[in-house]
Amino acid sequence: xxxxxxxxxxxxxxxxxxxxxxxxxxxxxxxxxxxxxxxxxxxxxxxxxxxxxxxxxxxxxxxxxxxxxxxxxxxxxxxxxxxxxxxxxxxxxxxxxxxxxxxxxxxxxxxxxxxxxxxxxxxxxxxxxxxxxxxxxxxxxxxxxxxxxxxxxxxxxxxxxxxxxxxxxxxxxxxxxxxxxxxxxxxxxxxxxxxxxxxxxxxxxxxxxxxxxxxxxxxxxxxxxxxxxxxxxxxxxxxxxxxxxxxxxxxxxxxxxxxxxxxxxxxxxxxxxxxxxxxxxxxxxxxxxxxxxxx
Amino acid sequence: xxxxxxxxxxxxxxxxxxxxxxxxxxxxxxxxxxxxxxxxxxxxxxxxxxxxxxxxxxxxxxxxxxxxxxxxxxxxxxxxxxxxxxxxxxxxxxxxxxxxxxxxxxxxxxxxxxxxxxxxxxxxxxxxxxxxxxxxxxxxxxxxxxxxxxxxxxxxxxxxxxxxxxxxxxxxxxxxxxxxxxxxxxxxxxxxxxxxxxxxxxxxxxxxxxxxxxxxxxxxxxxxxxxxxxxxxxxxxxxxxxxxxxxxxxxxxxxxxxxxxxxxxxxxxxxxxxxxxxxxxxxxxxxxxxxxxxxxxxxxxxxxxxxxxxxxxxxxxxxxxxxxxxxxxxxxxxxxxxxxxxxxxxxxxxxxxxxxxxxxxxxxxxxxxxxxxxxx
Numbered sequence: 001x002x003x004x005x006x007x008x009x010x011x012x013x014x015x016x017x018x019x020x021x022x023x024x025x026x027x028x029x030x031x032x033x034x035x036x037x038x039x040x041x042x043x044x045x046x047x048x049x050x051x052x053x054x055x056x057x058x059x060x061x062x063x064x065x066x067x068x069x070x071x072x073x074x075x076x077x078x079x080x081x082x083x084x085x086x087x088x089x090x091x092x093x094x095x096x097x098x099x100x101x102x103x104x105x106x107x108x109x110x111x112x113x114x115x116x117x118x119x120x121x122x123x124x125x126x127x128x129x130x131x132x133x134x135x136x137x138x139x140x141x142x143x144x145x146x147x148x149x150x151x152x153x154x155x156x157x158x159x160x161x162x163x164x165x166x167x168x169x170x171x172x173x174x175x176x177x178x179x180x181x182x183x184x185x186x187x188x189x190x191x192x193x194x195x196x197x198x199x200x201x202x203x204x205x206x207x208x209x210x211x212x213x214x215x216x217x218x219x220x221x222x223x224x225x226x227x228x229x230x231x232x233x234x235x236x237x238x239x240x241x242x243x244x245x246x247x248x249x250x251x252x253x254x255x256x257x258x259x260x261x262x263x264x265x266x267x268x269x270x271x272x273x274x275x276x277x278x279x280x281x282x283x284x285x286x287x288x289x290x291x292x293x294x295x
Numbered sequence: 296x297x298x299x300x301x302x303x304x305x306x307x308x309x310x311x312x313x314x315x316x317x318x319x320x321x322x323x324x325x326x327x328x329x330x331x332x333x334x335x336x337x338x339x340x341x342x343x344x345x346x347x348x349x350x351x352x353x354x355x356x357x358x359x360x361x362x363x364x365x366x367x368x369x370x371x372x373x374x375x376x377x378x379x380x381x382x383x384x385x386x387x388x389x390x391x392x393x394x395x396x397x398x399x400x401x402x403x404x405x406x407x408x409x410x411x412x413x414x415x416x417x418x419x420x421x422x423x424x425x426x427x428x429x430x431x432x433x434x435x436x437x438x439x440x441x442x443x444x445x446x447x448x449x450x451x452x453x454x455x456x457x458x459x460x461x462x463x464x465x466x467x468x469x470x471x472x473x474x475x476x477x478x479x480x481x482x483x484x485x486x487x488x489x490x491x492x493x494x495x496x497x498x499x500x501x502x503x504x505x506x507x508x509x510x511x512x513x514x515x516x517x518x519x520x521x522x523x524x525x526x527x528x529x530x531x532x533x534x535x536x537x538x539x540x541x542x543x544x545x546x547x548x549x550x551x552x553x554x555x556x557x558x559x560x561x562x563x564x565x566x567x568x569x570x571x572x573x574x575x576x577x578x579x580x581x582x583x584x585x586x587x588x589x590x591x592x593x594x595x596x597x598x599x600x601x602x603x604x605x606x607x608x609x610x611x612x613x614x615x616x617x618x619x620x621x622x623x624x625x626x627x628x629x630x631x632x633x634x635x636x637x638x639x640x641x642x643x644x645x646x647x648x649x650x651x652x653x654x655x656x657x658x659x660x661x662x663x664x665x666x667x668x669x670x671x
Contacts, residue, residue, distance in 0.1 A: 064665045065584055085590055094590025103583040103668055107303035112296070118591040119296035128296075164587075 011094070011171045011204045012038040012061060017070035019056050019227075030056040032227040038172060043198040043205045048224035054208045055176055057224065061206065062095050062174045063087040092121045096165030096203075098175035104149040104158040104164075110136060111145040114164045121168040129149055135163035139193055155186030161192065166197055173197070175207040179214060191217040198229055210218070301600035306576055312605075319609025319645060320616060322562020327436055327617035327641055329555035331631030333548060338632060339474040340541050341534045343408065346420045349386065350503035351515055352533045356524045359544075360537035361390055362406050362475055364499035368525060373501050375521035381509030382518070386416035387498030389487045392477060394520040396456040397447030404477040405446070407457065409487025415504045419481035424451055425466025437466035441626070442478035460490045474541055476628060489637035503527075559648055566609075570602055574656035578663065585665040594663075598656045601639070606649035610642055617641075 005269075017079045019031040038044060038061075048054045061072060063079055072079045074094050079087060093099075096117075104113050114132035118124070123131060133227040136142060139159040149157055158178055165173050175194065179187035191207075195217040198205045207214060215221060221233040307311055312440065323353050328363045343361050344352075355365035366386075376385045389409035396402045410416030412427050419430065419437040430437050434454070443450055453464045457480065466481075473479055488495065505514055511529065519527045542548025574581070581594050617633065 061667050062586075064668075088585065088588045088590055090588070091586070095588070097581070097586055097668075099586075099668055100360060103579065103586075105300065105303075105580050105583075108300065108306045112299060116296045116300065116584070117587050120587050122583060126298075 009038050009040060011075055012036075012206075013071075013073045014061055014067075017057065017060055017067045017072070017073050019053070019065065020068045021056070030227050030239075031060065031067070033076060034227070034229055036222065036226070036229070037172065038204040038206055040171065040204050041088050041198055041202045042219045042221045043195050043207065043217060044222060045218040046206060046208045046222050046224060047210060049210060053227040054210075054224050058174055058176055058206065058208045061178070062097065063090050063174075074146055092168070094171050096168070096170040096173040097190075098158070098161050098173065098178045099166045100177035100180045101139055102149070102154075102161045102181075104157055104160055109146045109148055110141060110152065110160045110163075113149070113160055114167045116168050117164045124166060131167050132163070135167035136160070138166070138197075139163045153186070154182050154199070155189055158182060158190050159193065162193055162197070166201065171199075171204060173203050173205045175205065175209075177209055177211070178207060179209065179211050184213065187211065226285045298597050298600055301597050301604060304573060304580075305601050305604055306575070309634050311569050311573060315566055315605050316609045316612060318562055318565025318569065319605060319649070320613040322558045322565070322648065323610060323613025323641060323645060324425050324617050324620065325558030325561070326555045326644065327637070328620055328631055329551045329631065330637055330641075331400050331559065331617075331621060331633055332629060333542070333551040333555075334632035334634065334637060335630045336474050336542060336547065336551070337538055337550070339472045339539050339629070342420075342536060343417055343479070344530060344534050347388075347502055347530070348415050349384075349504045350511060350530060351503035351505070351518065351531070352528045353385075353501040353518065353522055354505060354526050354528060354533070355499075356526055358500075358526065358536070359451055360411055361533075361539040362392065362473075362477070363540065364390055367493065367497040367499060368501060369494075370496035372522045373496070373498070375517050376501055376503050379514055379517045379521065380661060381506050381514040382503055383506045383509075384415045385387070386410060386414040386502045386504070387484055387488065387496070388416050388500045388502055389484050389491070389493065389497070390499045391487075391491060391493075392658065393457050393479070393480075393491060395478075398453065398455050399447055401447060403445060404449075405457070405480045406473060406475070407487050407491065408479050408481050409484035410481075410502075416484065417481075417504055419466065419468050419471070419479075421468045421471055423469040427466075429465040430481065430565045430652075432465055434461055434463040435465035435482065435486075436462045436470055437465055437481040438478055439471045440467045440469055441472065441628075446478060458490050459492065460486075462486075462490070472628060472630070474629075479534050489602045559644065562645075563648045566605060566649050567600070567655050570598065570605070570649075570652050570656045571659060573601065574598060574659050579668070580661070582658045582663045582665055582667045585663055586668045591661060594660050595657050598653050599650060601654075602649035602653040603646065606645045609649075610645040613645075614638065614641070 014034065014036045016031065017031050017034040020027055021030045022028055022062055029110065034057060046054045046058065056065065060067050063074065074090050079090065091113045105116065108116065114135050115128050118128040118131055133145060134215060136145060139162050141156060141159055141163065144156060152160065178190050182190060191214050194205050194207065197203055215235060221235060222229055222233045322445060353368065353376060355368060358364045373385050373387060376382055376383055376431065389407065391405045391407050393405055395405040401617050412418030418427055423440065425437065428445055429435055438444060438446060444613065446455065448464060451464055488497065505511065515527050584594055621631045621633045
């Protein structure tokens with residue numbers, strides 16, 4: 001089932017998020033007054049260079065870090081003042097996580113890795129097994145139930161992580177660099193899967209990345225730099241089913257400034273053939289620079 | 296899944312598991328042997344008191360134990376007790392260290408237990424050869440068969456000399472060991488008095504048997520008022536006093552209990568160390584669990600389950616070894632006792648030991664910052 005994200009309710013809202021890290025003279029402001037909202041059925045990319053504060057922001061939105069200032073609301077529940085155990089309950093109820101380095105349990109099989117997330121969420125017994133197996137089937141790993149992480153490829157590991165994140169049907173899935181450790185084909189496979197989950201299962205997915213290969217799957221792209229959101233784009237992307245692992249930057253981004261006003265016209269209707277990653281990074285940097293100068 | 300994860304974490308590093316199990320095994324065996332020795336000693340110290348039928352013991356003031364009763368009591372205390380309402384019988388018991396001269400030369404120390412079974416005194420229990428009637432025959436005595444070699448005799452019919460008179464073995468007991476390693480020699484009280492040249496009617500203790508329905512405390516108070524400064528002890532008080540004398544005043548019990556505590560301490564430290572290192576190795580997984588929204592309690596349960604599994608495995612192995620040692624020590628002068636209560640107590644101790652060991656690991660995971668999952 002595919003729904004129009006614009007008509008979907010907000011599942012996460014954050015206003016004026018500030019995060020200071022470190023102590024004394026080494027204290028830095030990693031996030032500087034960010035406003036962000038996530039809707040169901042939408043795949044949002046949070047892009048920016050290293051050190052821009054995107055992972056810190058992701059941790060705050062995922063109730064792992066508390067903001068120095070600002071408010072976060074998950075499914076209508078404000079997180080301010082909640083104790084660690086209450087925040088953990090919000091995470092297991094509403095949020096699924098996907099990590100860059102998979103963070104699978106090496107001593108558990110694929111299906112057990114998914115089951116443990118369900119167990120944490122209070123789903124146990126035969127229901128948990130059924131849900132875990134279904135989640136693995138959903139990510140195309142129906143034949144790998146009893147495989148240990150050591151016997152899975154990088155792409156398969158990340159798909160197990162995706163299955164783990166979606167098994168308990170959270171309204172929000174937060175992914176930290178999910179393609180960073182994957183080759184091109186597996187990276188596209190995982191992104192295609194996330195886009196499909198966002199649309200068909202009506203989840204809100206936020207992907208932190210600096211991988212420009214992921215642009216084509218996004219409903220929305222948020223650019224962050226030096227702890228501030230510098231722009232937001234709504235790329236017109238191709239249907240998920242038409243996206244191939246080889247297609248690169250197929251959709252033209254429609255850039256908007258942070259205040260949601262259009263910043264520029266689509267740069268291109270179709271992306272040039274991808275040659276290597278640094279070139280893509282340069283395109284992205286140019287794009288951001290141009291947007292800055294326009295602003 | 297908690298048990299699955301705990302089990303996999305435990306068996307993931309088999310060398311560490313082996314170290315953990317060896318630690319628990321060592322601890323269990325040490326504690327089992329020490330406490331088994333303590334129980335064995337206690338049984339030896341108290342066996343005569345336990346097997347006596349009377350409810351009250353009249354002793355000289357400050358009597359320390361069954362073997363060390365102090366100055367002899369006279370007929371006066373016996374008569375006073377006999378004249379107290381509620382008293383059914385008063386049996387004199389003579390318990391005194393004496394020199395046993397072996398028939399082929401040499402001597403050893405024994406404890407003469409002189410009493411008349413017919414009067415409600417102490418009869419040699421666990422008789423395996425001969426009867427009380429045989430013992431009453433001229434020169435008759437009963438000794439434990441495990442001390443035949445120590446006493447330099449062969450068995451029934453053997454003769455030896457105690458103090459000034461000759462004795463003949465007419466009955467044998469089984470498994471009445473002496474904590475002091477001075478064998479008990481049972482005989483009628485008149486023979487004991489004669490051998491020791493003790494004045495007639497003297498005794499180390501008077502063993503009081505009450506009429507059915509008589510109030511112990513009332514009878515005791517009345518006897519006490521009549522026999523002062525002699526003491527009137529209940530069976531439990533006399534047991535306690537004897538145990539205190541031999542186990543604690545001599546330091547033997549303290550050494551045994553100290554050894555058991557040391558075993559527990561060593562086991563706790565080893566298990567704590569290995570659990571901590573296991574937790575440290577799996578810290579990323581625990582951080583992931585935390586990021587996925589697990590409660591602290593969930594993670595604590597995983598660690599406690601690991602500790603519990605280690606405890607059960609270590610206990611099973613430790614008990615097997617402990618039982619082998621108990622079996623091997625059966626014929627020794629100081630046997631090690633393994634009772635169901637001790638076995639259960641050791642299980643509880645092992646579980647507690649491992650639970651305590653988990654504290655450092657739990658502290659470690661309590662400090663986990665789930666944000667670390669993004670930096671690994």
